[in-house]
Amino acid sequence: xxxxxxxxxxxxxxxxxxxxxxxxxxxxxxxxxxxxxxxxxxxxxxxxxxxxxxxxxxxxxxxxxxxxxxxxxxxxxxxxxxxxxxxxxxxxxxxxxxx
Numbered sequence: 001x002x003x004x005x006x007x008x009x010x011x012x013x014x015x016x017x018x019x020x021x022x023x024x025x026x027x028x029x030x031x032x033x034x035x036x037x038x039x040x041x042x043x044x045x046x047x048x049x050x051x052x053x054x055x056x057x058x059x060x061x062x063x064x065x066x067x068x069x070x071x072x073x074x075x076x077x078x079x080x081x082x083x084x085x086x087x088x089x090x091x092x093x094x095x096x097x098x099x
Contacts, residue, residue, distance in 0.1 A: 002060050003067055006083040009053040009076055026075040038071045051069070 011020055034040040042058040061067035064086070069083050089096055 002087045004085040005057045007055045007080050010082045023075050
């Protein structure tokens with residue numbers, strides 16, 4: 001099953017830049033691992049306001065429980081909230097239409 005996840009990060013005031021850089025580096029490395037495992041399919045950066053930190057992601061998981069585990073394993077989750085939208089195929093999806 002595929003899921004659209006809106007990930008919004010709020011770094012606590014006073015967090016040292018080094019701590020932010022460290023967790024971002026760990027997040028990037030772990031996201032690459034999740035992509036290899038087939039859980040992270042795509043990531044997008046929507047238009048942002050100054051100081052806003054948000055990502056849209058297309059994830060794949062066998063079930064909601066597995067997605068919860070995947071999202072919880074990501075280092076930025078300590079500062080992030082996630083909005084999950086389960087996706088199902090649309091009958092008019094061009095990828096599903098045979099030629």
